[in-house]
Amino acid sequence: MAKESEMKQKSVDPATLEMLEVVCDSDVDATTIWDRYERMQPQCRFGELGICCTICLQGPCRINPFGKEPSRGVCGATAYTIVSRNLIRKIAAGCAAHSDHGRHVAHTMKALVDGKADAYSIKDEDKLRAVSQRVGIDVDGKDTMELTKELLGKVFEDYSRVEHEPLTWLRTTLTPKRMEIADRCDVLPNNIDAAIVEVMHRTHIGVDADPVPLIFNGIKCSLADLAGEHISTDLSDILFGTPMLTFTESNLGVLKKESINIAMNGHNPVLSEIICDVAEEMTDAAKEAGADGINIVGICCTGNELLMRRGIPIATNFASQELAIMTGVLDAMIIDYQCIMPSLGMWTRCFHTRLISTSDLCRQAGDTHIEFNPSSAREDAKRIVLLAIEAYKDRNEKIIHIPDVKESTCVGFSTEQIEEILSKVSDDPYQYLADKVKEGKIQGFGALVGCNNVKTCHDLNHLTIAKELIKNDILVIATGCAAGAYARAGLMSSKATKEFAGEGLKEVLTELGEKFGLDDALPPIWHMGSCVDNSRIHDFATMLANKMGIDIKDLPVIASAPEDMSEKAVVIGTWLVATGWPTHVGVLPFIHGSPLVVEIAENTARDVFGGYFVFEEDPNEAARRLVNIVKNRRWRLGIGEDKETIYWSGYTKEDVFAEKPEVAADGGEEE
Ligand code: SF4
Ligand code: MSK
Numbered sequence: 155m156a157k158e159s160e161m162k163q164k165s166v167d168p169a170t171l172e173m174l175e176v177v178c179d180s181d182v183d184a185t186t187i188w189d190r191y192e193r194m195q196p197q198c199r200f201g202e203l204g205i206c207c208t209i210c211l212q213g214p215c216r217i218n219p220f221g222k223e224p225s226r227g228v229c230g231a232t233a234y235t236i237v238s239r240n241l242i243r244k245i246a247a248g249c250a251a252h253s254d255h256g257r258h259v260a261h262t263m264k265a266l267v268d269g270k271a272d273a274y275s276i277k278d279e280d281k282l283r284a285v286s287q288r289v290g291i292d293v294d295g296k297d298t299m300e301l302t303k304e305l306l307g308k309v310f311e312d313y314s315r316v317e318h319e320p321l322t323w324l325r326t327t328l329t330p331k332r333m334e335i336a337d338r339c340d341v342l343p344n345n346i347d348a349a350i351v352e353v354m355h356r357t358h359i360g361v362d363a364d365p366v367p368l369i370f371n372g373i374k375c376s377l378a379d380l381a382g383e384h385i386s387t388d389l390s391d392i393l394f395g396t397p398m399l400t401f402t403e404s405n406l407g408v409l410k411k412e413s414i415n416i417a418m419n420g421h422n423p424v425l426s427e428i429i430c431d432v433a434e435e436m437t438d439a440a441k442e443a444g445a446d447g448i449n450i451v452g453i454c455c456t457g458n459e460l461l462m463r464r465g466i467p468i469a470t471n472f473a474s475q476e477l478a479i480m481t482g483v484l485d486a487m488i489i490d491y492q493c494i495m496p497s498l499g500m501w502t503r504c505f506h507t508r509l510i511s512t513s514d515l516c517r518q519a520g521d522t523h524i525e526f527n528p529s530s531a532r533e534d535a536k537r538i539v540l541l542a543i544e545a546y547k548d549r550n551e552k553i554i555h556i557p558d559v560k561e562s563t564c565v566g567f568s569t570e571q572i573e574e575i576l577s578k579v580s581d582d583p584y585q586y587l588a589d590k591v592k593e594g595k596i597q598g599f600g601a602l603v604g605c606n607n608v609k610t611c612h613d614l615n616h617l618t619i620a621k622e623l624i625k626n627d628i629l630v631i632a633t634g635c636a637a638g639a640y641a642r643a644g645l646m647s648s649k650a651t652k653e654f655a656g657e658g659l660k661e662v663l664t665e666l667g668e669k670f671g672l673d674d675a676l677p678p679i680w681h682m683g684s685c686v687d688n689s690r691i692h693d694f695a696t697m698l699a700n701k702m703g704i705d706i707k708d709l710p711v712i713a714s715a716p717e718d719m720s721e722k723a724v725v726i727g728t729w730l731v732a733t734g735w736p737t738h739v740g741v742l743p744f745i746h747g748s749p750l751v752v753e754i755a756e757n758t759a760r761d762v763f764g765g766y767f768v769f770e771e772d773p774n775e776a777a778r779r780l781v782n783i784v785k786n787r788r789w790r791l792g793i794g795e796d797k798e799t800i801y802w803s804g805y806t807k808e809d810v811f812a813e814k815p816e817v818a819a820d821g822g823e824e825e
Contacts, residue, residue, distance in 0.1 A: 164188045164779040165474070165612035167642060169406040169559035176555045184475055184500050190753050191608045203747030204237040207593045210359040210511035219747055229359055235695055237748035238365040239357040241724070242372030246353035248725030249375050251688055253313070253382025259389040260309045262424045265528035266393075267427060273428050273531040276302060277395040281570070285323075286390045289322050294296045302392075308318055309385055315345045324382035327689075329696055331705040332733055335763060341374040341732065349378035357813035373763075383726075384693075386686035390459065394427050397462035397566040397683065399575075399670075404641035406474075407560030408467035414440045414546045415447035416539070417478050419498075420490035421684060423459040425512050425526045425535065429488065430459065430464060432535040436543070443543045453478060454493050455634060461565055461641070462683050466564075471613075471638030472719065476626035479507050482554040486542035490526070491516035492685075493605070493635075495722060506548035508541045541630050561644035567631070567680035570694050573677070578669040584701040590794050591702075595658035597627040597710060599698075600805055601691045602636045602679075603729070604723040607741045613639040615716035615740045615773040620645060622777035624678040625655035628712075628784055629663075631694060634685045648674035688726050692733065707734030707764025708729035710787040712780045714738040716773060731755075731765035736783045737774050738768040752808030 164173055179188060185193075205217040207227050215227030217236060226232055231239075265271035276282055276298050283293050286301050289308050293301060312321045316584040319325075320342040327334065336342045343349040353375050356362040364369070391397075409415050416433065427598040433448040440448045451469040452460045460466035469478050472493050477499040478484050486508045488499060489525040499518040502509040511521040512534070522533050522541060576583030590596040592681040600623040606612055617641040620630050632640055640646050645654070651663045654676045691713075700704045713735040715723050723739075730737045744752045752769075760766035768783075770776040788794035 155182040163611050165613060166614045166617060167405070167474065167639075169557040169642070170474045171478060172557040172559070173406065173474075173480055177477075177480055179326050181785060184504050186495070187473055187497070189766050190497075198748075202362065202742075202744055204240050204744035204751075205233050205747035207240070209357065210241060216748065231363060231662070234365040234750045235363045235368070237751045239746050240352050240367035241751065242368055244661075244721040245358055245375050245379070245726045245728055248380060248721040248723070249346070249349050249379035249723050252379050252386065252725070253350075255686060256382045256386035256389065257313060258422055259393065260306060260388055262528045263302060263389055263393060264306055267299055267306065269403055269532065270530040272391060273431070273535075273809055274528065276392060278392050281388070281396050282392045285392065288326050290326070299525050303364065309389070312381055312385065313346050315655040318344050320344060321346065321378065321381040323384045324377055327384055327696065328733070329699055329705050334733070336377060339373070339762060341377060343374050343378040343381070345454075346378045346382050349375045365518065365754070365788065369751065373728060373732050376725050376732055379725045380689065380692060380729040380733070382812060383686040384689035387683070387689045389569070390423055390437070392691050394423055395463055397467045397568045398571050399434060399564065399566040400462070400465035401463065401565050402465040402467050402565070403560045404461075404468045404638075405467055405560045406481060406557045406565045407480065408451050408469055409478070409556050410449045411479055411483055411554060411556060411630055412446045414443070414445045414447070414485050414542050415449050415451065415458060415483050416451050416486045416488060416542045417451050417484055418456045418460060418466075418488050419453040419494055420516070421454070421459075421492045421686070422490045423456060424455050424528070425490060425531060426460055427463075428531045429535040429538060430460065430466065432710070433539050436536070436539050439543055439548075440542070441544050445543075448542070450650035453480070454638070455686075456490060458634065458637060458681075458684040458687075461563075462568070462681065462687075465565075467560070468638055468641055471606055471635035471642070473608060475582075476501050479505055481556050482550060483556060485545040485549070486510055486538065487518060488512060488538060489518075490522075492722070493680060505553075506550065507544050508545045510538050512538075514582045518777040520667075522591070540664075554705060561642060562649070563641045563648045564646050564648070564677050565641065567682050569690050570622065571696065572680070572694065573579055573682055575666055575670045578667060587698060588702045590662050591710065594788075594793070595662050596629050597628065597658070597788065598629075599695070599709075599711045600628045600630045600780065600784075601688075601695075601711065601713040601735070602630050602632045602640075602716065603634050603685075603688055603691070603726060605635045605717055605719035606639075607717045607719040610717050611740050613643065613717075616640065617643055617645070618773035619714055619716050619740075619777045619780065620679060621654050622774075622781060624655045624659060626781045626784075627659040628781065629659060630679040631691055631692065632679050633682050633687050637679075637681045637683075640679045641681065645679050646677040648672070648677065648731040651675040651678045654678060661665065685722055685726070685750060695735075704791070705764065708787065708791060709734070710784045710791065712736050712738065712783050714740070714776065714780060716740040716776070718743075727767065731759050731767060732763050733766040736766055736768060736780075738770060738780055739773060740773060740776060742769055742771065
């Protein structure tokens with residue numbers, strides 16, 4: 155068994171640590187992500203630096219990172235070409251994942267319009283009308299299905315346009331200044347699929363070797379990704395309802411020994427929503443099997459989707475997904491796609507758990523495959539729930555271990571919900587927020603997003619950075635596995651506001667919570683949803699920027715992916731930078747083999763877009779730098795404290811100005 159000190163380095167989540175102890179003591183011959191990471195050491199330094207190329211079969215080619223030979227690949231490519239090509243291929247893969255997710259929701263909606271998906275309906279007609287209007291559809295006199303069909307036409311156009319016009323989902327969601335900059339830089343995509351294809355073509359051997367156009371092409375693809383994410387969010391809200399404030403619980407303690415436990419893992423809500431509907435109708439079958447009912451829990455972003463819309467408890471985020479099986483009470487793990495560990499089949503074979511795949515995109519050896527089909531969604535869902543009920547009978551009571559760890563969680567901060575909350579204190583909701591920013595009660599906003607990465611102590615970076623931001627009156631908005639970490643650590647609760655928020659932030663959250671009728675403060679971290687729901691973060695910042703009459707590059711905002719891992723995190727970080735966000739990543743991307751590419755990410759991007767990357771592995775140092783960036787932006791807006799008194803909470807003048815002064819996004823001189 156590992157020593158306690160070693161265990162502590164793996165995670166700061168008490169439920170995870172408890173389960174790792176159980177695993178160490180058991181006879182099960184299977185490995186966790188932490189075991190496999192240890193066995194993988196040392197990892198390839200060439201790969202980490204991004205200077206290994208396998209693009210053609212003359213490779214792999216590796217560049218000497220110390221300036222000696224070989225300095226070029228067999229074809230002549232230098233480090234900056236290889237690093238840029240590798241980087242933008244990751245961007246394209248992330249864009250493919252998000253935008254294909256959006257396409258699948260659109261196909262489900264199309265099946266509904268065609269009368270071939272009776273399990274579905276339009277749950278949020280207001281959103282249907284609002285999105286339709288936003289994208290330029292005349293909604294007057296049109297019925298629901300007519301409008302849905304017309305909206306889908308606009309959606310599919312963004313995946314297939316031939317004309318050189320920008321994507322509708324960018325043209326109608328970016329600030330005017332952003333559109334102007336993107337247009338000037340020639341990074342406005344006209345077609346989501348074509349943007350991915352262009353990256354793949356450009357990075358083929360013997361095509362683009364210049365790092366600048368390569369990276370700008372990656373930025374273009376990242377903006378296509380933003381559109382794909384936005385389409386996913388908009389259509390999911392229309393089909394399944396826009397999230398509203400919901401109270402629930404989080405962490406492995408939400409699993410119930412007496413119930414049939416089903417975990418929904420992945421990203422796309424099209425089947426999981428129907429499984430929830432069907433499970434409610436199958437309680438009798440569960441009781442016949444000896445259970446007291448069916449308990450659905452979430453993992454990763456399918457978990458976030460269900461958490462936001464239905465208050466379904468979230469059990470784990472990415473790194474701890476295997477541990478849900480190890481509790482011995484998980485009767486079925488249902489997977490759709492993305493961020494599903496290929497080790498799950500190994501673990502379900504060690505337990506009674508059924509691993510049920512639902513998309514032919516994402517299969518595992520040993521799974522039971524029930525292909526999701528919108529036309530047979532209810533039947534598919536019933537078959538899946540019945541498999542879980544069957545599995546329940548095979549449980550081994552002797553190996554059950556559920557950590558008694560769960561936290562109260564308040565979620566559901568869609569932009570629509572935020573607006574409704576703010577409307578209780580002002581007729582002009584975003585003006586209220588703008589005023590609080592100007593007064594300094596809220597110093598700024600921190601978007602904390604992204605994954606877990608086993609290279610960091612699980613959830614430590616997430617929690618360290620979030621606590622420091624809210625202590626400094628920076629309101630945190632969160633998505634993805636970052637949000638999962640905060641939910642499971644109890645940071646999405648009124649209690650956390652009292653315990654961790656700075657005085658100004660606490661005052662605002664208490665006023666908002668009480669006026670909204672909660673009798674308590676709102677949480678200091680607002681859960682905005684899954685990975686694709688970073689589009690909500692984009693909308694939130696855009697609305698605030700428009701209200702304040704400035705661009706996002708001037709807003710006192712920062713973004714951070716404290717434990718970035720997936721290619722989707724790479725693409726999200728890229729469009730955040732392109733839309734004006736200073737964006738921290740806590741795990742270094744594979745680009746440091748080219749000082750030129752690092753320079754573009756940290757500095758050139760700032761000159762051109764106003765956003766830029768902040769690479770910092772130490773979470774305390776990262777938090778310090780992020781707080782300083784917010785203060786720096788406030789000061790530049792003329793709403794910071796006086797130059798001599800700006801420095802508070804232990805931050806020195808040197809700290810604040812250690813960050814390089816920002817340069818106007820239009821390429822103008824430093825102010
Ligand atoms: Fe080597 Fe060039 Fe082929 Fe890459 S594309 S593997 S650098 S020969
Ligand atoms: S699930 S992309 S590990 S956030 Fe969206 Fe989590 Fe990152 Fe996957």
